Amino acid sequence: MRRIWAALTTTALTAAALTGCGLGSDDGKNSDSVASAAATGEVKGKVSLQTWALKPKFTDYMQGVIDGFKKKYPGVEVDWLDQPGDGYSNKVLSQASAGDLPDVVNLPPDFALPLAKKDLLLDVSKADPKLADEYVAGGVDAYRFAGQDGVYGYPWYLNTDVNYWSSDLLTQSGLDPKKLPAGLDDLIAQARVVKEKSGGKTYLMSRKPGIGDLYNAGVKILADDGKSFTFNTPEAAALLDRYRDAFKEGLLPNDVLTNTYAGNSKLFNSGTAAWTTAGANYITSLATDNPTLAPKVVPSAAFNTPPLYVQGVSIPKSTKNPAAAVALARWVTNAENQAALAHLTSVFPSTKASANDPFFSRSDGTNAGDAKVIAFTSLAKAKLIQPVVIDDAMSTVINQQIALAISGQASSKQALDSAVQQCDKLLKG
Structure with a gap:
């Protein structure tokens, strides 16, 4: 990021x-x-x-x-x-x-x-x-x-960040690259089509959610006084529930929750995923890494509030x-x-x-x-959507708890409560 x-x-x-x-x-x-x-x-x-x-x-x-x-x-x-x-x-x-x-x-x-x-x-x-x-x-x-x-x-x-889409993979799935997903509902619906058409060999969704996704779901991340985290809300749990269901349905790669996960940009570069997010110069760099794919990439604005x-x-x-x-x-x-x-x-x-x-x-x-x-x-509406107090240790905690929720090893509310509790301790030092 x-x-x-x-x-x-x-x-x-x-x-x-x-x-x-x-x-x-x-x-x-x-x-x-x-x-x-x-x-x-x-x-x-x-x-x-x-x-x-x-x-x-x-x-x-x-x-x-x-x-x-x-x-x-x-x-x-x-x-x-x-x-x-x-x-x-x-x-x-x-x-x-x-x-x-x-x-x-x-x-x-x-x-x-x-x-x-x-x-x-x-x-x-x-x-x-x-x-x-x-x-x-x-x-x-x-x-x-x-x-x-x-x-x-x-x-x-x-x-x-900008959204990037593989017009080839979308077309092969019978989807229209001119009618790109506008949000999570569309993303899940089109991910289901990609899975069905490819027999599970390619994906549209290829990353688990993070703090930015919670923010864009209307979840308040940090208290106004900066002394505690507040992202363990029903809205946050509902978002993780949707990703858990999508993962269970096979709409995301099996290793997306593990340490062997390559990252969605690498999956996109290799032709395994049809969507990734990256900076404004991504297509230029992709032209070196995968010159065949680069001309077939369609950019669109990041969902909701851009990071x-x-x-x-x-x-x-x-x-x-x-x-x-x-x-x-x-x-x-x-x-x-x-x-x-x-x-x-x-x-x-x-x-x-x-x-x-x-x-x-x-x-x-x-x-x-x-x-x-x-x-x-x-940039006119972009925001620093992840509070700067979230350091590497907190990010690790949050990612681990989200992975537990998506995998079904903990309920979404339990995982979020645990993440907030641990991050609050780290915040207070």
Whole structure:
């Protein structure tokens, strides 16, 4: 599900780890109000920027962004630091513990959350009142955290998922690739047709449900205060019941609940599954892996609320140059600079002004071009549907309990109750 490339990896930097290293909260000397007021001052002096794994591939790009900033603000000195992909979470942890965070630091939402909880990040919605007007809502909301007031980062570059369908497998089953499933009811109905026509050799559905499916079923995942999980509802149990029945009917691969499960994208690539979800550049990469299949893939928008994958930059409250830090954060994430980055790699800008850029909003007539437009258009309503507090340990628990429910080894309600109970314990550390 994390499809943007190494710089968008989201290894969890947990609040427990921060606390364990003795990281204290802000001492009050750099309050939001003081920093926000200072952010309106003259842009001058030294300011530091830290990115994540952009060298050497994007060195020229980033240097151009920095040079443009210095041209706009003569006399400003920018110190650009780029950290390797591996160990970045530990590096940020070490910097935060020592009080040495750069003035503008590349933080995905799950890295920003524990720092925000420790009152170490600037509420950029106070420092920059135009934030919500100029960036897409989902990107801004990704830096709003349950139990915390404020916005703790500028969304930088984004991605989302698109549905991909094999027109060959659908046609072979007597289904019309122009009448694609619009939701779970259609998906199950067409999955039944695919199974019957193929004799169980191919599938339409090839993954078990997850947190995103519960969210799109109207299930509240996390309490408003961020202190407990709430996804053990009758609606959630009903959704798992439907998947359990589909699995029992043979509409999903037998190994979908086991450690030998290859993943639905691999099953799609091999011609075993007729549907998968992936990022906007999937067809382009598929052209290398399976050039025969790629031209026959039909993209469509993700069901319900599309998932949002976010990379961003945050500003520590300890910055000694808030005016330059805010100006630099805005500059790095402005529409022009984001568009230039998107031309170099498969990401999308987070600015509302980018909606009028034909590079994103118009297809070149290929299915890959169609997928790019579908993904970009989806960003207007995409959301970070999995709370950032869900770390790898919680994900393991949730997946295990969902597998028990789908297999029938536990009732759906029992599995969800167990998942919530275990995740609440992990959340409280």
